[in-house]
Each structure stands twice: as C-alpha cells, then as structure tokens.
Amino acid sequence: MKREGEFRNPSGCAIAAVISKEGRRFSAEKIIESMIPMHDRSNGLGGGFAGYGIYPKYKDFFAFHLFFDDRHIKKDVEEYLKERYEIVLSEEIPTRKIPEITDEPIIWRYFLNPLKSVLRSAQLDEKEFTARVVMHINTKMNGAYVFSSGKNMGAFKAVGFPEDVGRFYMLDEYAGYSWTSHGRYPTNTPGWWGGSHPFGLLDYSVVHNGEISSYDANRRFIEMFGYKCTLQTDTEVMAYIADFLLRRKGLTPKEMAEVIAAPFWSTIEKKDEAEKARLTYFRTIYSSLLMTGPFSIVVGYTGGLMALNDRLKLRSMVAAEKDDMVYIASEETAIRVMTPEVDKIWSPAGGEPVIVNVKDGV
Amino acid sequence: MIMPINYILPEFEVERSDYRCIRCRVCERQCANGVHRYDADGDIMLSDEFQCVDCQRCVCLCPTHALKIRKNENELRENANWKQNTILEIYKQANTGGVLLSSMGNPEPFPVYWDKILINASQVTNPSIDPLREPMETRVFLGKKPHDIERDVNGNINTELPPQVELQIPVMFSAMSYGSISYNAHQSLATAAEALGICYNTGEGGLHEDFYQYGKNTIVQVASGRFGVYKDYLEAGAAIEIKMGQGAKPGIGGHLPGTKVGADVSKTRMIPEGSDAISPAPHHDIYSIEDLRQLVFSLKEATDYKKPVIVKVAAVHNIAAIASGIARSGADIIAIDGFRGGTGAAPTRIRDNVGIPIELALAAVDKRLRDEGIRQNVSLVVGGSVRSASDVIKAIALGADACYIATSALLALGCHLCRTCQSGKCNWGIATQDPELVKRLNPETGKERLVNLLTAWKHEIKEMMGLMGINSIEALRGNRLMLRGVGLNEKELEILGISHAGE
Numbered sequence: 001m002k003r004e005g006e007f008r009n010p011s012g013c014a015i016a017a018v019i020s021k022e023g024r025r026f027s028a029e030k031i032i033e034s035m036i037p038m039h040d041r042s043n044g045l046g047g048g049f050a051g052y053g054i055y056p057k058y059k060d061f062f063a064f065h066l067f068f069d070d071r072h073i074k075k076d077v078e079e080y081l082k083e084r085y086e087i088v089l090s091e092e093i094p095t096r097k098i099p100e101i102t103d104e105p106i107i108w109r110y111f112l113n114p115l116k117s118v119l120r121s122a123q124l125d126e127k128e129f130t131a132r133v134v135m136h137i138n139t140k141m142n143g144a145y146v147f148s149s150g151k152n153m154g155a156f157k158a159v160g161f162p163e164d165v166g167r168f169y170m171l172d173e174y175a176g177y178s179w180t181s182h183g184r185y186p187t188n189t190p191g192w193w194g195g196s197h198p199f200g201l202l203d204y205s206v207v208h209n210g211e212i213s214s215y216d217a218n219r220r221f222i223e224m225f226g227y228k229c230t231l232q233t234d235t236e237v238m239a240y241i242a243d244f245l246l247r248r249k250g251l252t253p254k255e256m257a258e259v260i261a262a263p264f265w266s267t268i269e270k271k272d273e274a275e276k277a278r279l280t281y282f283r284t285i286y287s288s289l290l291m292t293g294p295f296s297i298v299v300g301y302t303g304g305l306m307a308l309n310d311r312l313k314l315r316s317m318v319a320a321e322k323d324d325m326v327y328i329a330s331e332e333t334a335i336r337v338m339t340p341e342v343d344k345i346w347s348p349a350g351g352e353p354v355i356v357n358v359k360d361g362v
Numbered sequence: 363m364i365m366p367i368n369y370i371l372p373e374f375e376v377e378r379s380d381y382r383c384i385r386c387r388v389c390e391r392q393c394a395n396g397v398h399r400y401d402a403d404g405d406i407m408l409s410d411e412f413q414c415v416d417c418q419r420c421v422c423l424c425p426t427h428a429l430k431i432r433k434n435e436n437e438l439r440e441n442a443n444w445k446q447n448t449i450l451e452i453y454k455q456a457n458t459g460g461v462l463l464s465s466m467g468n469p470e471p472f473p474v475y476w477d478k479i480l481i482n483a484s485q486v487t488n489p490s491i492d493p494l495r496e497p498m499e500t501r502v503f504l505g506k507k508p509h510d511i512e513r514d515v516n517g518n519i520n521t522e523l524p525p526q527v528e529l530q531i532p533v534m535f536s537a538m539s540y541g542s543i544s545y546n547a548h549q550s551l552a553t554a555a556e557a558l559g560i561c562y563n564t565g566e567g568g569l570h571e572d573f574y575q576y577g578k579n580t581i582v583q584v585a586s587g588r589f590g591v592y593k594d595y596l597e598a599g600a601a602i603e604i605k606m607g608q609g610a611k612p613g614i615g616g617h618l619p620g621t622k623v624g625a626d627v628s629k630t631r632m633i634p635e636g637s638d639a640i641s642p643a644p645h646h647d648i649y650s651i652e653d654l655r656q657l658v659f660s661l662k663e664a665t666d667y668k669k670p671v672i673v674k675v676a677a678v679h680n681i682a683a684i685a686s687g688i689a690r691s692g693a694d695i696i697a698i699d700g701f702r703g704g705t706g707a708a709p710t711r712i713r714d715n716v717g718i719p720i721e722l723a724l725a726a727v728d729k730r731l732r733d734e735g736i737r738q739n740v741s742l743v744v745g746g747s748v749r750s751a752s753d754v755i756k757a758i759a760l761g762a763d764a765c766y767i768a769t770s771a772l773l774a775l776g777c778h779l780c781r782t783c784q785s786g787k788c789n790w791g792i793a794t795q796d797p798e799l800v801k802r803l804n805p806e807t808g809k810e811r812l813v814n815l816l817t818a819w820k821h822e823i824k825e826m827m828g829l830m831g832i833n834s835i836e837a838l839r840g841n842r843l844m845l846r847g848v849g850l851n852e853k854e855l856e857i858l859g860i861s862h863a864g865e
Contacts, residue, residue: 210488211487211488211831213484213488213830213831213832213837213844214832214838215841215843216840216841216842216843217836217837217838217840218837220732220841220842221737221840223732224732224735224737224738225735249510250511250513251511262834264497264499265499265501266497277521278519278521280521281521281523283836284503284507284526285507285508285523285738287507287836287839288836288839288840290834290837291837292831292834292837293484293488293831293832294488294489294831311833312491312496312833314489
C-alpha cells in the first residue's frame with residue numbers, strides 16, 4: 001500500500017475552535033472534551049490540536065515540532081538546523097502513554113533563532129527563510145516531518161481519536177488564548193501521523209472538514225510559488241494558501257475569505273462600484289485560488305482566527321459567543337460541552353468568514 | 363491527351379431513386395459543382411459524379427428524398443501499405459504535377475486524446491452540485507494577471523488590471539478570414555458572439571466596415587500578410603491576435619485564391635481585386651523571439667496598452683519552450699492550434715503530417731509555464747480540434763483558460779465537412795464569395811444556430827462541472843485530478859499529467 005502523500009486522500013471530519021478575545025490563556029481541557037460528542041465524525045485515523053500563546057517563555061523563537069522515523073534522520077536534521085539556527089532548546093515533546101495511541105514516531109521540538117549571518121547571505125527575512133527550511137526538510141529529508149513551525153504556538157497531532165490525542169500530548173497542561181482541534185475521517189489508508197490536522201506553516205494553522213473539488217487547480221497554482229504539496233490533502237494546500245495570501249501577499253483574513261470563498265458574480269454585481277471593482281480584481285487575479293466543494297475551516301494565526309465555510313455551505317459549522325469567548329464547531333453539541341450557556345449562537349452563511357482577533361494583539 | 367491511366371474514378375456515386383424523383387430540378391439548381399443535369403429527351407436526371415464532393419446539399423434539399431450520395435464502391439486491389447487513396451493521389455500528381463490541396467482538419471486516424479480521457483464525478487465524500495438549483499459560473503477573464511498587489515496609503519487595493527477579455531463561457535470562435543468564408547458567415551459569427559458574450563476572430567483578412575459595431579466581441583488578427591491592418595482595425599477589437607501559425611499548416615502562410623477576392627474582400631483586405639492573397643510563410647519582421655516582443659509592443663503602443671495581445675502558434679514539437687518564450691515576450695494570451703485544426707485551404711501533405719495533437723501540446727505548455735512560475739503571465743487558449751462540451755471540460759482541466767472552436771461553428775452553420783473549401787463553391791454559402799451561394803446562408807438563422815450550439819454546450823459544461831462538485835469554471839482550470847486516461851501508455855499519461863483510470 002502506498003504511503004500517505006503518494007495518493008490523494010480526501011477525508012470527512014470534525015472541527016472545533018475556541019478563542020478568548022481578551023487574550024486570556026486557558027488549557028485545552030475544554031476543547032478536548034468538545035470532540036467527544038463528535039466522536040462519530042472521526043474514525044480514529046487522525047486527530048490534532050493547535051494552541052496559540054502556549055510558549056510565552058520562548059515566544060521570540062520559531063517552535064519546530066517534528067516527527068522522525070528514526071535516530072539517523074533526526075541527527076541529519078539537527079545538523080541541517082544547526083547550520084542555520086541557534087538551537088535555543090531541543091527536547092522530546094512530553095507525552096502520556098495511553099493504550100489508544102500507539103506506534104508513535106520520535107516526536108521532538110526545537111526552539112530556533114535564525115543565524116543573522118545566514119539570513120543576510122540568503123537575503124531573506126526570517127519568516128521566508130524559515131518557510132523554505134520547512135519545505136526543504138519536508139520534501140528532501142526522507143523520514144523527517146516538520147508539523148509545526150510558528151512562534152509561540154504549536155500543533156500537536158497523531159493517529160487516533162482527537163480526545164485521545166489531546167490526552168496523549170497532555171494538552172490539559174498547556175495554556176493558550178486560542179485553540180483549534182480536529183478529528184479525521186480519511187477515506188483511504190491507515191493514516192500517517194503527519195497527515196493528521198492541524199496543518200500549518202509558520203504560525204498559520206488550518207483545521208478543515210471537507211473535500212475541495214478544486215484541489216488540483218489550487219495545488220498546481222500554489223506550487224508555482226515554492227510550496228511543495230507532499231501530502232495530497234486539502235488541508236495542506238489550504239495552509240500554504242493561507243501563508244501565501246496572508247503573509248506573502250499581505251491580504252487581511254477577510255480578503256483571504258473573498259479569494260478562497262469568493263462571492264458569486266451575481267452577488268458582486270449588486271455591490272457598489274468600488275466594492276465591485278475590488279471583488280472582481282480578486283476573482284480575476286486569484287481565480288486559481290477559489291475553492292469549490294464542501295469545506296469548513298478554521299485558520300489560526302498569531303492573535304486571532306478565521307472560521308469559514310465554502311460559499312454554498314456544504315458543511316455544517318456553528319459559531320457562538322459567551323462573554324469574551326468565541327466558539328466554533330462542526331456541531332452545536334461540541335460548543336455546548338465547552339459552554340452550556342451562550343450569549344449568541346449562529347450558523348455563519350456560506351462564504352461569510354467569522355474573524356476573531358484578540359484585543360490589543362498578543 | 364486521353365489516356366486510360368488518367369482516369370480516376372469518382373469518389374462518390376449519386377444514387378437517385380427514379381421512383382421518388384419528380385424532376386423538380388432542385389438538385390440541379392443547388393449544386394454549384396454542376397453534378398446534376400436534366401435530360402429533356404429522356405425526361406431523366408443525370409449525374410456527373412466526377413464533380414461531386416459529397417456536401418449533401420442536394421440530399422438535404424430534395425423534396426422527395428430521392429437522393430443519396432455513397433462512397434464509390436469500386437475498389438482497387440486491397441493493399442495495407444498502398445491504400446486506395448494513396449494510389450489515387452499518385453495518379454493525380456502524375457497527371458498534373460501539382461501540390462495536392464485540401465481543406466478543413468486532418469482526417470487521418472491519428473489518436474484523439476480527448477476520446478481517451480474520462481471525467482471524474484463526486485460520490486459520497488463530497489456532494490455533486492445541481493446546476494438547476496445552485497449558481498454555476500462559467501465566466502472567465504483572459505489576460506495577464508499581476509503578481510503583486512498594490513495598496514494606497516489607506517490600505518485600499520489598486521484594482522486596476524492589465525487589459526482582459528471577458529467571456530461568459532470559455533469558448534470563442536476561432537480565426538476564419540473574410541474571404542475564406544462569406545460575409546454572411548462572418549455576420550453570423552459576429553452577432554452570435556455578441557449575443558453569447560464571447561468573441562469571434564476576424565482571421566487575417568481584415569474587418570468588413572459593417573462589422574466594426576461588434577468590436578467588443580471581436581478579436582482582430584494580424585498575420586504575416588498584414589491584410590487589412592491599420593490603426594482603426596487594431597483599435598476596433600477586444601484583443602489583437604498575432605498569427606504566427608495555424609494548426610492545419612504550421613510553417614506556411616494563408617492562401618486565398620484570387621477568385622475569392624471580389625470587390626468587397628479586396629476593399630477589406632486592402633489588396634487589388636482578383637489578386638491571390640498569399641501570406642508569407644514567416645512574418646518577415648519576426649525571425650526570432652526578440653522580434654516577436656517588438657511586434658507585441660508595437661501593437662500595444664499603437665493601441666495605448668488598452669488591448670490584450672494574443673500570440674497564436676501551431677502546436678509543434680518544441681511547443682513548451684516556444685510558449686515559455688512567448689509568455690516572456692509581453693504577450694497576454696497564448697493561443698495554441700493543434701494539428702487537427704481546420705483550414706480553408708492547405709497542402710494535403712502538410713495538413714496531414716505536420717504538427718502535434720493539441721491535448722499533448724496543452725498539457726506540456728501548461729506544465730512548463732507552471733514549472734517556470736510564469737503561468738500567471740498569460741492565459742492559454744486552445745483549439746484544433748475542440749468538438750464538444752466534454753472536449754472543452756477536458757481542455758480546461760488540462761490547463762486551458764478557454765477554447766477556440768471553428769469547425770464546430772461551421773458545422774452549426776450547415777457545413778457538412780466535404781473538405782473542399784478551397785474550390786470556393788461552397789453550396790452551403792459558407793466558404794464562398796459567390797453572391798448566389800452566399801445568400802443561402804441566412805445570417806439571422808446562422809446566429810440563432812450558433813447561439814443554440816453554445817447554449818447547449820454551456821448547459822452541458824455546467825452539468826459536468828456540477829457532477830464534479832465544482833461551481834466555478836476557474837476551479838476546474840488545470841485540475842488534472844478530475845481526469846483519468848484509458849488505453850494510454852505511461853509516456854502519454856506522463857505528458858498529459860494524468861493518472862490512468864483505476865489509479
């Protein structure tokens with residue numbers, strides 16, 4: 001059987017997210033629990049979480065989370081990193097041995113500070129440089145996989161049900177101001193740890209439910225810009241598109257939503273002239289980034305998140321507010337686990353992003 | 363000199379049911395080739411089968427359905443190497459010393475890759491979309507797409523775009539010159555393009571003054587002969603196309619026999635009446651890629667950078683590298699014409715043996731431009747030959763932005779693909795300048811039939827997009843995972859960039 005990444009692997013899924021607008025940090029306990037009532041939306045072949053604000057002590061350093069197949073490749077990667085970064089801390093990511101999660105690879109994290117001399121000679125800013133390092137390791141260094149690479153954030157994922165993955169990584173012991181989570185239902189293969197969600201590059205992370213029918217059009221476009229899609233999953237291509245639009249092209253999250261879930265022409269025609277010109281501009285220049293087919297996603301980034309449905313709303317997604325907290329989930333039941341009482345609960349319309357930014361940034 | 367060896371049997375037999383025939387002589391009046399003749403003495407209709415081209419005009423107009431045109435069943439002794447047609451062509455050339463001429467696209471049994479590609483559909487893991495109940499978008503913009511976004515001090519985006527051609531469906535009528543086809547055929551194409559929100563293409567024969575009004579739905583062509591090219595012409599259209607080559611006859615220029623150059627054609631082409639309009643094989647100001655760049659920018663200068671420039675080339679062996687050069691030449695759109703593309707007149711040997719299939723050329727070009735990160739510099743339009751809505755879907759999934767159709771459009775106007783356009787005696791009023799024949803094509807009816815054809819295709823395109831779970835045509839562009847090959851070898855699959863069915 002082919003390894004994940006060698007074939008296209010669509011999946012159905014469950015997603016959830018929670019964020020404090022005040023930037024208060026809280027543990028992942030609630031979001032782990034929220035996945036339990038959505039158990040049947042996953043099939044045990046992948047689960048994961050992303051937390052923002054979890055590494056305040058190391059917030060100035062890139063936090064790399066890696067899977068290694070064996071010690072040899074780990075050594076090679078460390079050599080490679082040492083030539084480019086000051087390794088501030090290198091440690092095994094703490095895990096709890098539980099019967100539900102087995103066959104784990106070597107799971108390691110590094111806090112990295114790019115060497116100024118290397119950046120100067122590469123003529124790149126530290127983010128672009130780091131994005132290229134991640135691409136290099138993931139495409140050229142067989143047996144090593146960077147699954148998280150942002151600052152003061154981290155993704156944690158495994159093969160298993162999400163509630164078990166949360167316990168495995170002891171996420172109840174971390175505190176962040178924003179969490180996203182994912183339970184996976186791949187339709188192919190025994191699943192690979194790297195294939196679980198969230199998927200991310202730098203501080204952008206994506207959890208996703210759906211199967212985008214535009215996948216290969218999106219993939220072939222984004223690969224023109226130095227991204228290499230190694231997993232053949234929708235989520236990977238979405239993470240790269242988020243990085244491309246938000247970081248490299250400087251779009252706002254709302255503008256990103258207008259690209260990937262662009263309004264229909266019939267809607268655009270009803271707008272005023274300036275808005276019409278703006279939306280037509282996006283649909284013209286980024287037409288290859290329009291995503292069709294069902295999806296609900298949460299894109300996490302430093303200081304906020306964006307939840308978005310495809311423009312026909314072919315996947316369920318519910319949002320709610322309680323005090324300074326905003327909750328997103330595939331099903332309302334997951335939100336009610338996190339907060340039985342809500343101030344407001346609604347189903348965002350297709351293509352209408354829910355954007356939540358933390359007060360005063362972080 | 364009559365020699366038995368000069369005798370080439372007629373290709374077709376006219377089968378007339380004497381029982382049905384009422385001697386109304388419609389067939390006689392309708393046949394510009396002079397096949398039918400009434401013999402009063404015997405009260406009988408006679409046929410000169412040597413003149414018959416099997417255009418089916420008489421068959422379609424016979425009120426009592428008394429006529430059938432059949433392939434002549436007389437057979438030379440069978441030989442797998444020396445096919446009957448090969449032998450007859452040798453006789454013809456031995457008789458005349460001439461180059462064999464043909465029209466329309468390559469009829470030889472080369473592989474048609476469209477027919478070996480199958481389309482995907484949604485099942486279970488994602489839903490198909492019902493075009494009757496949900497919006498389904500087929501609009502495309504052709505032209506260069508900027509790489510970087512510019513904002514003003516307030517963060518507002520500068521929404522100015524390089525010039526684009528907007529199409530309501532990703533199909534255009536390909537270049538057919540006034541001269542090679544009739545005034546009425548041009549009028550049908552122009553008015554249909556306007557009604558459909560697409561473009562037709564003047565071809566290399568200039569633009570008749572009556573048709574300047576359809577300018578926003580017109581692509582004006584500049585070919586090596588520069589017929590009819592002047593400032594107003596360049597400014598009339600939605601885009602300007604430089605014709606470097608044509609799929610039916612790569613490497614040679616257009617041929618319009620002087621017999622087709624009447625007063626009106628002469629005026630439009632800006633050449634003397636009755637003179638042969640033979641375009642030079644190359645553009646004599648373009649001997650290399652840097653020269654092409656100069657012509658592209660000359661045309662842009664002449665039109666104040668308001669018109670996208672298309673460079674049309676024939677699909678030839680090195681097409682990916684050629685396209686890469688064009689994409690860096692300042693051109694906004696590349697049109698590629700496959701070796702099955704049609705023509706009003708071409709040397710048979712060239713039509714049947716030069717060039718490569720459009721499916722392979724398209725796949726190779728789209729991949730090369732992406733590998734080089736310059737796919738955004740240009741849009742890709744492909745033709746030669748695109749025969750149906752499913753061919754369009756496959757072309758777009760392979761990477762095209764839009765398709766050019768010409769043979770399909772002529773068929774809609776009544777063409778029966780008899781492949782003798784070069785004679786100028788088109789009984790359907792399409793490839794002719796004879797006023798008596800031209801008036802057989804009613805431009806109102808022509809327009810309606812073209813609109814019908816593409817409306818039908820649009821429905822089919824939407825249905826197929828819907829079943830793939832795609833509701834906007836741009837999400838299909840280059841989406842090769844939606845395609846699978848059947849009966850193709852590994853090399854063919856590799857070039858097409860698709861997997862085999864079952865994979």
